[in-house]
Amino acid sequence: MTRVARTVVLHFHPGWAHSGGTVLDAIAADGRYRSQWLTGTSNGGLTAHPGGQRWLWESRLFEGRYDDGDPAARPVYGAWNRRDDPYGAAPRFGSAYFRLRPEVLERATFCWPDSVYAPQAVGGPERLAELCRLADAGLLDAALLPAAAADLPLDDPLNDYVEAHVHGGVALADDVEAVVVDPSDLAASGGLLDGLGVAVETHPGYRINADDIDEAYRGIVPIALARELGREVTPALLGAAQRSGHHDPQAVKWLWHCMARFGRTWEATG
Structure with a gap:
């Protein structure tokens, strides 16, 4: 941590x-x-x-x-x-x-x-x-x-x-x-992180489902993307979606905003 x-x-x-x-x-x-x-x-x-x-x-x-x-x-x-x-x-x-x-x-x-x-x-x-x-x-x-x-x-x-x-x-x-990363990114990129030459730490993590998102926050577009991705979204999964080039960049950005706003795991678990 x-x-x-x-x-x-x-x-x-x-x-x-x-x-x-x-x-x-x-x-x-x-x-x-x-x-x-x-x-x-x-x-x-x-x-x-x-x-x-x-x-x-x-x-x-x-x-x-x-x-x-x-x-x-x-x-x-x-x-x-x-x-x-x-x-x-x-x-x-x-x-x-x-x-x-x-x-x-x-x-x-x-x-x-x-x-x-x-x-x-x-x-x-x-x-x-x-x-x-x-x-x-x-x-x-x-x-x-x-x-x-x-x-x-x-x-x-x-x-x-x-x-x-x-x-x-x-x-x-x-x-x-x-460098402080999400646990999902540590799992996806641990070797590269270790090669940075600095201490590697994790924060408690983000994750979000479409049902967790308040439509009033960024509209329906990021909710639709979360549903399209089909499962609990983490920063690593969203990064893979962004790299694929198959999704509207603005939708990806807004879904990140929703994850950052509503997807803190320490708030979800108490």
């Missing part, structure tokens, strides 16, 4: 497709966690190009620091695990995560809410306590949100995180304390 700790975590989907293999294959081969600017993949929007939305908000957030530089120098995105959650700080972005070493904190910046909403609450580690208090207070007072996030439902745990930006790159050998 995982050793929870307040630290920066970087989420990802280990079994999802990337460059002819999986995301985990690419990370293992490279020895680094790369940003969307280099991978061309995202568990959010794909706007990492000059003039795109990510370019614009990074220009504002980092005061033009990266506007004309090498995309490889741009920060990677994660979240601060302010609740010591074994599932990580921002499961919207993946069933697995890298838990970074404490010293990485010195070159991280943070904001609340997500940078896509043009937050004013931005700063380095010296502002973390303030940002965490603001995030907690925002659960009860929507007036604390910036205008762009006025309709953001913070009672949904997939939206409730303090975003982190790690500057200067993330090398597995130097910056990662452990």
Whole structure:
């Protein structure tokens, strides 16, 4: 099981497709966690190009620091695990995560809410306590949100995180304390995980059936996909479905959101 700790975590989907293999294959081969600017993949929007939305908000957030530089120098995105959650700080972005070493904190910046909403609450580690208090207070007072996030439902745990930006790159050998994965992904990719050169841990796990999903959350589309997959869905099974290319990518993404929202096994079993 995982050793929870307040630290920066970087989420990802280990079994999802990337460059002819999986995301985990690419990370293992490279020895680094790369940003969307280099991978061309995202568990959010794909706007990492000059003039795109990510370019614009990074220009504002980092005061033009990266506007004309090498995309490889741009920060990677994660979240601060302010609740010591074994599932990580921002499961919207993946069933697995890298838990970074404490010293990485010195070159991280943070904001609340997500940078896509043009937050004013931005700063380095010296502002973390303030940002965490603001995030907690925002659960009860929507007036604390910036205008762009006025309709953001913070009672949904997939939206409730303090975003982190790690500057200067993330090398597995130097910056990662452990990789934390779903038990189903450990069974599917254990050998590759062992080759990363970092501690391998598991969280309690996700699983979901179509009947577990509230249709009001993401509509009927992910429920239909869960029924099509025909059995209890785990992150490893969803990864295989995503890699097959036989399913609507948006449906896969929404089914993951439903699993992350309703499929925590420790909540199902008490």
